[in-house]
Amino acid sequence: MPQPKGGSSHRTVLDKLSRFLPQLVVAPSFLLILFFVYGFIIWTGYISFTDSRMLPAYEVQGFRQYFRLFAMDRWDVAFDNLLVFGAFYITLSLAIGCLLAVLLDQRIRAEGALRTIYLYPMAISFIVTGTAWKWMLNPSLGIESYIRGLGWESFRFDWIVDKDMAIYVVVIAAVWQASGFVMALFLSALRSVDQEIVKAAYLDGASTTRIYLGIILPSLRPVFLSAFVILAHLSIKSFDLVVALTGGGPGYASTLPANFMYEMTFRRNQIGLGAASAVMMLLTVAAIMVPYLYSELRGKRHA
Amino acid sequence: MATLSIENAGKSFGDTDVLKDISLSMDDGEFLVLLGASGCGKSTLLNMIAGLEKVSHGTIRVDGEVVNDVHPKDRDMAMVFQSYALYPNMSVEKNIAFGLEMRGVGRAERKAAVEEVARLLQIEHLLDRKPAQLSGGQRQRVAMGRALVRRPKIFLFDEPLSNLDAQLRVEMRTEIKRLHQTLKATMVYVTHDQIEAMTLADRIAVLKDGRIQQIGTPSEIYNTPANVYVAGFVGSPAMNFFEVTLERDGDQIGVMLPAKLKGVDTPYFLPLPAGGQYHSHIGQPVVLGLRPEMISQATTAAPEDPVITCDVDVVEPTGADTLCVIRLAGRGAKARVSPAFACEPGDSMEFALDMSRACVFDAETGMRLYG
Ligand SMILES: Nc1ncnc2c1ncn2[C@@H]1O[C@H](COP(=O)(O)OP(=O)(O)OP(=O)(O)O)[C@@H](O)[C@H]1O
Ligand SMILES: [Mg+2]
Numbered sequence: 001m002p003q004p005k006g007g008s009s010h011r012t013v014l015d016k017l018s019r020f021l022p023q024l025v026v027a028p029s030f031l032l033i034l035f036f037v038y039g040f041i042i043w044t045g046y047i048s049f050t051d052s053r054m055l056p057a058y059e060v061q062g063f064r065q066y067f068r069l070f071a072m073d074r075w076d077v078a079f080d081n082l083l084v085f086g087a088f089y090i091t092l093s094l095a096i097g098c099l100l101a102v103l104l105d106q107r108i109r110a111e112g113a114l115r116t117i118y119l120y121p122m123a124i125s126f127i128v129t130g131t132a133w134k135w136m137l138n139p140s141l142g143i144e145s146y147i148r149g150l151g152w153e154s155f156r157f158d159w160i161v162d163k164d165m166a167i168y169v170v171v172i173a174a175v176w177q178a179s180g181f182v183m184a185l186f187l188s189a190l191r192s193v194d195q196e197i198v199k200a201a202y203l204d205g206a207s208t209t210r211i212y213l214g215i216i217l218p219s220l221r222p223v224f225l226s227a228f229v230i231l232a233h234l235s236i237k238s239f240d241l242v243v244a245l246t247g248g249g250p251g252y253a254s255t256l257p258a259n260f261m262y263e264m265t266f267r268r269n270q271i272g273l274g275a276a277s278a279v280m281m282l283l284t285v286a287a288i289m290v291p292y293l294y295s296e297l298r299g300k301r302h303a
Numbered sequence: 304m305a306t307l308s309i310e311n312a313g314k315s316f317g318d319t320d321v322l323k324d325i326s327l328s329m330d331d332g333e334f335l336v337l338l339g340a341s342g343c344g345k346s347t348l349l350n351m352i353a354g355l356e357k358v359s360h361g362t363i364r365v366d367g368e369v370v371n372d373v374h375p376k377d378r379d380m381a382m383v384f385q386s387y388a389l390y391p392n393m394s395v396e397k398n399i400a401f402g403l404e405m406r407g408v409g410r411a412e413r414k415a416a417v418e419e420v421a422r423l424l425q426i427e428h429l430l431d432r433k434p435a436q437l438s439g440g441q442r443q444r445v446a447m448g449r450a451l452v453r454r455p456k457i458f459l460f461d462e463p464l465s466n467l468d469a470q471l472r473v474e475m476r477t478e479i480k481r482l483h484q485t486l487k488a489t490m491v492y493v494t495h496d497q498i499e500a501m502t503l504a505d506r507i508a509v510l511k512d513g514r515i516q517q518i519g520t521p522s523e524i525y526n527t528p529a530n531v532y533v534a535g536f537v538g539s540p541a542m543n544f545f546e547v548t549l550e551r552d553g554d555q556i557g558v559m560l561p562a563k564l565k566g567v568d569t570p571y572f573l574p575l576p577a578g579g580q581y582h583s584h585i586g587q588p589v590v591l592g593l594r595p596e597m598i599s600q601a602t603t604a605a606p607e608d609p610v611i612t613c614d615v616d617v618v619e620p621t622g623a624d625t626l627c628v629i630r631l632a633g634r635g636a637k638a639r640v641s642p643a644f645a646c647e648p649g650d651s652m653e654f655a656l657d658m659s660r661a662c663v664f665d666a667e668t669g670m671r672l673y674g
Contacts, residue, residue: 196388199355200449205376205405218392 041282048275056271065276074252075277078260081167082284085256086235088171089178093231094224096175097182102212104183105190115187118180126177130244133173134160166246166254173245174238182227189223190216225292232288236281257281305366305379305456305489306331307352312361314347314513321347322513325361329506332487336500339510340536345493348510349459352491354378365456376405381450382459385466387442389434389449396421396430399448406453420452423482440471451482460492464499476502497537501525509533526660531669534592534662543598545591545632546666549584556581557658558591562613563630564651571611576659580673589672592662595626598638604655614651627652 051061069075100118104111121129136142139158147155159165193216201211239258242248248255248263255263257277265274308328314321322344329335337345350356352363354375362369370378381402389398399420400413408416421427424444434442443463450458460479464472480503483490494500500507501521509516509524509532517529528534534542547558556578561568575581601610616635617628625645627638638654646652663672 194386194388196384196386197390199350199353200382200384200388201390201401202355202375203353203380203382204402204449204453206401210405215390215392221392 044275044278047272048279050272052271052275054269054271061272065272068273069276069280074255075257075260077252078255078257078277079280081254082236082257084167085171085174085238086232088168089174089235090228090231092171092175093178093182094227096179097227098186098217100179100183101186101190104187115184119184120180121177122181124177126238126240127244129173129177130241133169133176134245137169137172160246161250163250163253166250170238170242170245170254170256174235174241177241178231178234182231185223185227186220189220193219229288229292233285236285236288257284306364307457307489307491308364308367309352310362310364312348312351312363313359314344314351314356315359320513322351325513325515327508327515327518329489329491332489334483334490334492334503334505336504336507337491337493337510338497338500338507338536339495341495343510344513345495345510346461349382349461349491349493352457353380353382353459378457379453379455380457380459381453381455382461383446383450383463385462387434387446387466389442389445391434393433394430395426395432395434395437395445395448398434398445399452402449402453416452417448420448423451424448439467440475443467443475447479447482451486456489458488458490460490462494463492465494465496472499479503497539501537507537509536511536527671528592528662529671531590531592531664534664534671538594540595540626540637542592542594542662543631543636544664545593545634545636546588547591547632548586548588549581549663551585556585558589558663560591560611561632562611564613566614568633569611569613571609573609573656573658575661575663576607581663584672588666590664590666590669592664593636593656594660595637595639596624597657597660598629598636598654599657600640600644601653601655602644603641604657608655608657610653610655612651612653615646615648618645618648620645629654 046058046060047056048065049060049062050057051059051064104114108114137157137160139145139156139161144155144157147157160169197215198211201215206214237258238256239262242254242256242259246254248259258281261274261277261281263274264270264277306329310326312325313323325348327335337348339345347356351358354370354373358371362371364370365378390401393401396417399417403413403416417430418427421430424447426441426444426448429437429441429445434445437445443466446463463479464475467475476499479492483503492499492503501524504521506518506520507524508518511532517524517533519527524533524537528537528542531544535544545558545560547560549556550559550572552572552574555572555574557572557574559570560573561570563569601608604610611631613629613631615627615629619626619628620642623642624639625642627640627645628635629638630636640652640654644652664670665672
């Protein structure tokens, strides 16, 4: 482009500045993220190959920490718990959230109030959720003692102190917290479905159930996928709920990998072992996120 | 094949009455167009016929049977929607076959039916695609196919062409007309496009604010509109309206219409043929309606038509005709002349007024007086 002469050097400086302004503004946070997130990921990965105990050591020892990790019953329990917790948490939250959304979508009265009630748990911190549910599920304080007080002496609901059932207590509290959020996600998607499609299906003779299962829900596939990814990474990084609800107990029966990592790194002076478990968690997250991001990006390019 | 009749039907959403006292009846194989401006209740009426909206009062009968409380799927009607409403997750073939599947039709039979309809609509090559992979016109055809395949008693169309471009709209219009002639099915068609209504309909029902203004054949609606609203809504360019007074001149009854000539209003007495019927209205204000084609060049007019001379303000050639804007009774009026006779803007020209087709409306109620 031809530029008018005179004062042109001045202008080019300004031009350059305005061209690089976005980069300049983004740069600090970019550098901070680069350092504190990706830098520490690399650092953690490195530490996991060392024999660090109370303080980081930098002498590479190979896969020793990983062999130790896989030999520990405590890690096995934590990882199995993650699988159980993840599976139940994700499916139950999706199922309940979706069901609530479909029910609310029937244009019932007081919909706004109900929506708020269901959504509120998401606004509460995991610590509060955990503490409240701990009281409710405590055999001598909560539901069990209440029902016994009503006269049903043989009633038992002591999962929270049962080694095999404690992780399901965590599932219950977590599902209670997340399903309202899933519901909100689905409800807004349901509201954007073209009502004429529903009418057309009615005229074609489909039942309401069939319309939802056969036409509307399949068209919400992207929402399912987003909800799944959100819930999946929430479940892998779950930490505070276990701390507040069961404290990982009884024993270490309800610990999750994040609790394991914290325990090893900050309380037992096993930084190397903790780092190895952190890397395992990162790989688990990556196993979910990478295919998702890949399909998202590929979808964008094709669209 | 079916007859449809609606008796005193009304619809209220809460306190607002959207439809009031709708009555109409349709013969077997008739093509009825519901015509009206946006928001007048056309879609609501169509949804009531289909059973997608409850009827607040009155009855709807199909083949004489009251269907007010019959479930939509048991009414044996099919509808084509404005947004096409194709099922996004199903292929074209599945979309078309869905209604049959829901009615328990066997797989082989479904396939045959879909193929027949696809051939009729020339969409055979699209059967495996998803709706997202189709153009607007193709989606439109699929939506029609979905309605056709069930061979319903009554077809309902809710502005099916309004999302298409002008050329495709004309094409599909012809196609719908051909379909109607082939199938001889009863069809109700909603549109706000008066040309679509005129070209397609056996009869048109003009709606305004939830009331039927007039039901009649396109030529009845066009030539003898029931009121000022219908007269103004149908026809393009719109009918010219003049506020005048009925007067007697000798044994003739007519109106006095001032025409602007060389900047001065010159009054002309225009006798109404069959003016005798207006006898009791003499001296009363009326609205005279003249369509642009009723004001034309004097050269080729019938000898009995009154002739006026007036200034031409604006000339708008449209190709086949040229529209001249002139000033009659203090307001701009459009005259339709043959391009061969059109003059330059600013010139004055002689126009003949075809008073035999003029409409006279009551100034107060807007209703047409006689004829
Ligand atoms: N569910 C509803 N609740 C309240 N009012 C409604 C509802 N549905 C429609 N209406 C009102 O009824 C009137 C008629 O609506 P309708 O959809 O039948 O108009 P239409 O003639 O089809 O218009 P268009 O040509 O824009 O489609 C409108 O004023 C609209 O606001
Ligand atoms: Mg409409």
